[in-house]
Every structure is written in structure tokens, then in C-alpha cells.
Amino acid sequence: MSRAGKNSVTTIPEVPELLDIAVTALGGARRDGQLRMASAVAHSIDTGEHLAVQAGTGTGKSLAYLVPSIRHAVTTGHTVVVSTATIALQRQLIDRDLPRLATALKAPLGREPSFAILKGRSNYLCLNKIHTASTEEPEGELFDPFEISRTGREVTRLHEWSSDTETGDRDDLVPGVSDRAWRQVSVSARECLGAANCSYAEDCFAEQSRRKAGQSDLVVTNHAMLAIDAMSPATILPEHDVVVVDEAHELVDRITSVSTDELSAASIALIARRCGKLIDEETTDALLGAGEQFGEFLDEVRTGEWTTMPSGGDAVFAVLRDRLWQAHTAIGPVRGTGQDADSAAARSAALTSLENTHDAVVRLLGAFDEQDMAKRRDVVWVSAEPINRAGDTRRVLCMAPLSVGGLLRSSLFAGATVILTSATLTIGGNFDALAVNWGLPAHGGGTAGAAVDVTATGKTAPSDSSSMRWNGLDAGSPFDYPRSAILYVAKHLPRPGRDALSEPVRAEIAELVDAAGGRTLGLFSSMRAAKEATEFMRGHSDRTILCQGDDSTSTLVKKFADDPETCLFGTLSLWQGVDVPGPSLSLVLIDRIPFPRPDDPLMTARQRAVSARGGNGFLAVAANHAALLLAQGAGRLLRATSDRGVVAVLDSRLATAGYGGYLVASLPPFWRTTDPAVTRAALRRLSDPA
Structure with a gap:
């Protein structure tokens, strides 16, 4: 072209x-x-x-x-x-x-x-990986046999599809496949052999996409x-x-997400297994040992932010850094004389994993060199991530930029x-x-x-x-906000606490939903709150109450849009992107101001850095985060010029706290009230125009 x-x-x-x-x-x-x-x-x-x-x-x-x-x-x-x-x-x-x-x-x-679309390389089939049958080991140690069997069937379908598709683009595959199956036929940019080393460079889907984009x-x-x-x-x-x-x-x-590195004992073990067939047993065992030592170290430290390197950490990470590079050196170059494509692909995957992890460890070792925390480039913390439904967790070390x-x-x-x-x-x-x-x-x-x-x-x-x-x-905006919508702040409710939804809040939800005749999108600050509200309403209303997690989000939104008397409750992903114009949505209910969690390490560090520079860390980070989400949530209400309705915020701080006006200034100029009777009357008129 x-x-x-x-x-x-x-x-x-x-x-x-x-x-x-x-x-x-x-x-x-x-x-x-x-x-x-x-x-x-x-x-x-x-x-x-x-x-x-x-x-x-x-x-x-x-x-x-x-x-x-x-x-x-x-x-x-x-x-x-x-x-x-x-x-x-x-x-x-x-x-x-x-x-x-x-x-x-x-x-x-x-x-x-x-025009053209350009995605990351991992969004496309890798012909070299398909034809050399080089596969990734599953991540984790215990697997469901059914899942493994399903993955095998999906991979077979992907191999068949590779002969028919003109784009190799994952989004063009209908129905889709699991992430586990897709990883068997794709590579990241750093895992790619490169056009000079790959036998399939001329037909490569990612390269074709890039060439089209360039023209x-x-x-x-x-x-x-x-x-x-x-x-x-x-x-x-x-x-x-x-x-x-x-x-x-x-x-x-x-940008922050892409710039964040994660390290875990499981990821080190996976790298060691990937290297096992390429290097001597002694080097592999040394890397495994360094990974186990790292895992034991993580298990001993508390979760949360690291403001300094914990005692003994420098030695643990120095050993891990050296063992990673030792394995890297032992593997040698990706493509050497007489090396087949299978071997080159395996070496490329192993070298990429080693380089990425080595660079992350080096990044960690330098994270605390600057004594002034407000001038550091990275925030470091340990989180406990769930690994199964039984509630078991594994420790993960995270590093994200303080700012991008x-x-x-x-x-x-x-x-x-x-x-x-x-x-x-x-x-x-x-x-x-x-x-x-x-x-x-x-x-x-x-x-x-x-x-x-x-x-x-x-x-x-x-x-x-x-x-x-x-x-x-x-x-x-084409909307006449003061005539089309009401911003109702429930000033009479008690300040929200950290516990479950209070009885007055539950009663307020029931009264508003009843007045609206259903037609409610409930945006909650946590999944726990959304489920509590769902359970309460299912016991106090004959209307259908859908909750995020009951089905795929797209299916739930469709059900909500198709039945005007249905309610949909959920959390963060529903605050943005839900587009339901018409009579199915006349009430957007927000349980509390969506401040970031007080134990969020990255947000806490950013607030601290702003305060150290003489600014207001709370306003600059927490309040701005909340204001943006509030505006996104309120934006779910009016999607067409004929839409009418209410945005109800059940957090009295929006009306009583000093920062309330700052947050409200980020919202559209709705007609405002703190009177619950006026609000319910307006909702009843909307639900029953006659």
C-alpha cells in the first residue's frame, strides 16, 4: 500500500x-x-x-x-x-x-x-511460534484438568485460524479464546526474534500492520x-x-500501568524452568535458589509501601540480580550457527524474561538512593494477591513511577x-x-x-x-443541564464510615429506587458495598436487581438497558463507559465520594510528594482523583438530549466538607438540591409521566 x-x-x-x-x-x-x-x-x-x-x-x-x-x-x-x-x-x-x-x-x-490500527505485538499471532510449536509453561503449580483440556482445544483452533486470517489480530477472532491459550501463539515485543532473525518476517502479521501504519x-x-x-x-x-x-x-x-514492574517468587521459578533446557543444571539451581530466598524474604516483610530497603534486602536482591545475569550469559545469543528456529524461539523467550526481571531488580536496588522521598523516581510496595477462591495469596513486589x-x-x-x-x-x-x-x-x-x-x-x-x-x-455540551437533571446530595445522612452500608443509607437507596421505578445505575465505592446493596434490595423490592459479577459486564448492561424497571449495581468499571440512553436510566446513585483507598501506596506517595513541595497533597491527588471519577459517574445519566434524571450522591460530605464545592465544580451544572422529598417527587414524575 x-x-x-x-x-x-x-x-x-x-x-x-x-x-x-x-x-x-x-x-x-x-x-x-x-x-x-x-x-x-x-x-x-x-x-x-x-x-x-x-x-x-x-x-x-x-x-x-x-x-x-x-x-x-x-x-x-x-x-x-x-x-x-x-x-x-x-x-x-x-x-x-x-x-x-x-x-x-x-x-x-x-x-x-x-488509516490503520496499530497494536502491541502480543495482539497478533506469531507465525514462528505457531510453526515451531514452542509453547509457554502455564503459570502456577496446580491446574484444573478441564482448563488445560480447554486450552488445548483453543490452541488447536488458533492454529487452524492462522491459515485463514488476513490480519492475525486477536480482536478479529470470534468467538475469542482465553489469555492462556493466546499466549501459546503470541509473543511480546521483547520476545520477538526480530525481522533479521525470523524465517517468517515477510508474512508476519505484526510487521504487516506496522508497514501499513507507516504508509x-x-x-x-x-x-x-x-x-x-x-x-x-x-x-x-x-x-x-x-x-x-x-x-x-x-x-x-x-502510562503508569505500563511503567510498573512486578516481582514474585513464582515469576522467578517460571523463568528458571524456562531456562532449564538451555543452560547447565548448576546455573539453573542457583537461579532457583535465589528466587526461593527472595520469596522467603517477601514472606517475612509486611505488605504496604517500602520507604527504605528492609534489613537484608540489598543482599537478597544483589544475589538475585547476579544469578539472573549469570543465566543470561550462559544462554548466549538468540541465533547462532546451526541453530534451528525452535531453539532460537526458546532462547529469545528465556533471554527476554531474564533481561526484564534483571532490569526490574536493578531498578529496585536504586530506588532508595535519593534520600528525599519527594524526589524519588519510583514507589515500591508489597501486595498480597489472591491466587484462588479459597483465599490463598502470594506476595508480589511492585514498583511504579512516582510520576509520569x-x-x-x-x-x-x-x-x-x-x-x-x-x-x-x-x-x-x-x-x-x-x-x-x-x-x-x-x-x-x-x-x-x-x-x-x-x-x-x-x-x-x-x-x-x-x-x-x-x-x-x-x-x-448540547445538554441543557439545569433543565435536564438534578444533583441531589443527601446532606441529612451521617458521614460514611469504613463499615458496611449504614441503615439510613440502605433506606435512602430503597426510597430512591422505588421513586424511580427501578431505572437505577448504582455506582459503589467497593464491590462489598455493591453486593450489600444488591442483597438488601433483593429482599426489599420485587424489581430485578443486577449486580456486577453476576455475568459479563456487557451482558448485564444489555439486560439493564432492555428492561426499564431493572437496576444495575456495581463498582469501578461501571463508572466509565456505560452508555444507556432513554427511559431505562433515570437515576445514577453514588454511595460515597470515590476517594482512593487510604492504604493505596502509590496515591499516598504522590500526596506526600506534593505536600513536601508545599502543596496540598490531599487536593492535588485524592480530591482530584475523586473529582474525575465523580464526573465520569455523573456522565452516565445524560446520554441523549431527551434524557432526564437525577444524580444522587449519598455522601453528606459533598455538601458539608470544605472540599465539597471543589468537587461539585468538576460536575456539569445540574440543578442542585439537598431535599429528599423534592428529589423523590421528581423521580416519580419521570417514572410515570401521566
Whole structure:
């Protein structure tokens, strides 16, 4: 696939005209907020200034950034990268929005714009792994025979599918397979032999995807790939000069996740087994011994954050580091004279595991070198993770960056013009909170921007006088919030405690659900609270109460949408992405302000770092986290301009605490009340308009 040359700018309509053409062709209607956003995106691309755009539900933000991005790509010949957080939005762009848009803009652009999707290598079948029959050992020690048998059947199906598929993309396999089965036929980027060493490089699905991306006007990827590209010395994404980050409120968390390392005794044992057939028994035993010593050490220390290296830890990790590298040296290069593909694949997998784990141990050994905790790059903690339904756990050592602002500033913002957009980006009334966490300078003028910079990179945060300038735009929303929805705060309820839902809260839930006639999405701060509320309501109501975990989330949401009198209760994943317009949803119920858990090591460390710099750690981290989630949760209510309803927050602190106004400022301008009678009356009118 060859990419056509750039077109003359003078022959191509400007963005407003192109947007009108696109909206008309796609059967839409002109929206002022969409035009404002599209014009701002075009201006940023022209000037090179970064842009943060809040575009509420119904604004049509996808078209608002796609149209100027495509125009730029066609007129300059430069690729534009669009990054999303969720597979759902990726699929919407690739399967629906972009094909229709490319057809609509073909005539005014002078040619049909091209686009491609680019995912991590592990999302594609590896032909070398399939044809050499190199398999991974299952992780763990005790296995369900049925599960192993199922995995075998799935792997057989994957081998058959490899002869039929044109993409090798896991998302194109219907029905899907388990992660365990997929690992048998895929490799990570670091496990890959590389085109120079692989017999199947020419037909490689991942390489084909990368070649297509390099020849496309617009490439759709995800936040994880942005992180990998930022951290890798190799070039992952095609050369580009503009990046659009959709679902930008997720960017920091996704980059943090990719930058987090985990170590456990089980993972060391798996590496040793993987190396067993490649190196001498003595070296393998030495690595196993170092892993067992590490496991015993973890079992002796308490869970939670490490602010210093526990006594004896330096010696344990030094031995583990040395044994890992000793095994690495013993394996030798991936491909040597006379080495077959089977052997090369096994060596590649083993070397990758050894290198990744060795680098993680080295990272750990240097984590406490800086005495000032506010300037450290990493946060280290031990967690106890469940391994079965009986409640057994295993200790895992985790390391996450204190901040990703420095990484984003140096690798993302310094190399391209970046457009960041989401339905919720302003916290406390402005963009500063998220901007500084992204590594951009605060504009000031609000508490949110006063003390959020947790760079932990040793670099000075940029100022507005630097070349890294950005603008913020709230494109608005087509919703008439004060006339469409009520924000009800149950001021009369007692402050929530750490225990189960109180009796007054349970009674409040029952009264609100009854007034709404069902039609309730219950968003709870914990799975325990969601289950308690579900059990209580099932005993006090004849209506169907669905609870997250009863079935797949997509199935539960469909059941909820199909029956207006049904309620759906759940936790974090329901706060974002649930899209149920119409009469099935007229009440979004939030049990408490979604502050992070007080024992969350990473959040605690980030709060401490902000406070050490003279800022308000609580506002900059905990309150901002809560504000973003509250806005996402409240955003579930109005999905179409005809929707009406109530967002009910059963946490009196939103009305009584000093930070309450700051959190409310992050929500849409709903009509507000603390009167339960007024709220119930409104819900009854909605459930029975007659």
C-alpha cells in the first residue's frame, strides 16, 4: 500500500467547510461545540501549541478532531496518531467513523485518506511460534484438568485460524479464546526474534500492520503503545508530528500501568524452568535458589509501601540480580550457527524474561538512593494477591513511577503537537490539575493547578514562558443541564464510615429506587458495598436487581438497558463507559465520594510528594482523583438530549466538607438540591409521566 503525495493546501477546503461536508454525509446535524473544537484543533496543529479540550457527551468530538487531523495529513504528507484508552473506542473509530469519513472527504480532499490500527505485538499471532510449536509453561503449580483440556482445544483452533486470517489480530477472532491459550501463539515485543532473525518476517502479521501504519495518513493506537514508544529506544510508532489523545483523563493511569514492574517468587521459578533446557543444571539451581530466598524474604516483610530497603534486602536482591545475569550469559545469543528456529524461539523467550526481571531488580536496588522521598523516581510496595477462591495469596513486589509527567513531557509533548480530549478534563473548574500531571505547566488561577506537579525526574517543571505552551477549551455540551437533571446530595445522612452500608443509607437507596421505578445505575465505592446493596434490595423490592459479577459486564448492561424497571449495581468499571440512553436510566446513585483507598501506596506517595513541595497533597491527588471519577459517574445519566434524571450522591460530605464545592465544580451544572422529598417527587414524575 503506497501513500499518495501531499495535496496543495489551496485546493482543499478549510476545516469548517470539511466538517460540514462530513456531518452532512454522515447524517448528522451542525453542532456549535463540535465546530469550536474542530477550529481549535486546526489552530493548534497550525501553531504547534498543545491543546486540552473538554467535550461533553453529544458534542461529536471524534469528528471534531478527525477532520482537521486528516486535512493536515493529506496536505502535508505527515502521519497523525490517534490514541485511545479503550478497545471500544478504537473499534468505533476503525470500523465505523473512519471508513465513513474517508468516503465523505474523498472528493474535497482530492483522494481518499488512508488509516490503520496499530497494536502491541502480543495482539497478533506469531507465525514462528505457531510453526515451531514452542509453547509457554502455564503459570502456577496446580491446574484444573478441564482448563488445560480447554486450552488445548483453543490452541488447536488458533492454529487452524492462522491459515485463514488476513490480519492475525486477536480482536478479529470470534468467538475469542482465553489469555492462556493466546499466549501459546503470541509473543511480546521483547520476545520477538526480530525481522533479521525470523524465517517468517515477510508474512508476519505484526510487521504487516506496522508497514501499513507507516504508509497511512492516520494511525489509531492506544495509550499503552504511546507509553511503550516513549520508553523504548526503538521506534514503535510511525514518524508523526501530531498526536490526538482521546479519553485523555485515562492517560496518566495507563502510562503508569505500563511503567510498573512486578516481582514474585513464582515469576522467578517460571523463568528458571524456562531456562532449564538451555543452560547447565548448576546455573539453573542457583537461579532457583535465589528466587526461593527472595520469596522467603517477601514472606517475612509486611505488605504496604517500602520507604527504605528492609534489613537484608540489598543482599537478597544483589544475589538475585547476579544469578539472573549469570543465566543470561550462559544462554548466549538468540541465533547462532546451526541453530534451528525452535531453539532460537526458546532462547529469545528465556533471554527476554531474564533481561526484564534483571532490569526490574536493578531498578529496585536504586530506588532508595535519593534520600528525599519527594524526589524519588519510583514507589515500591508489597501486595498480597489472591491466587484462588479459597483465599490463598502470594506476595508480589511492585514498583511504579512516582510520576509520569517527566516522561510525557520529554517524549510525547517535546516531539509532536498534542491534542488531549475527553468528556471530563476540568477539575475544580479548570484544566491545570490534569495538565501538570501530564507534564505541562499550570496556567494558574485555581487550587487545582497550585500543587500537582509530582515530576520526580530531577527536572524543573516548565513554565508558561517555556516553548511548551498549551491552551484549554471547554467545547460545551448540547445538554441543557439545569433543565435536564438534578444533583441531589443527601446532606441529612451521617458521614460514611469504613463499615458496611449504614441503615439510613440502605433506606435512602430503597426510597430512591422505588421513586424511580427501578431505572437505577448504582455506582459503589467497593464491590462489598455493591453486593450489600444488591442483597438488601433483593429482599426489599420485587424489581430485578443486577449486580456486577453476576455475568459479563456487557451482558448485564444489555439486560439493564432492555428492561426499564431493572437496576444495575456495581463498582469501578461501571463508572466509565456505560452508555444507556432513554427511559431505562433515570437515576445514577453514588454511595460515597470515590476517594482512593487510604492504604493505596502509590496515591499516598504522590500526596506526600506534593505536600513536601508545599502543596496540598490531599487536593492535588485524592480530591482530584475523586473529582474525575465523580464526573465520569455523573456522565452516565445524560446520554441523549431527551434524557432526564437525577444524580444522587449519598455522601453528606459533598455538601458539608470544605472540599465539597471543589468537587461539585468538576460536575456539569445540574440543578442542585439537598431535599429528599423534592428529589423523590421528581423521580416519580419521570417514572410515570401521566
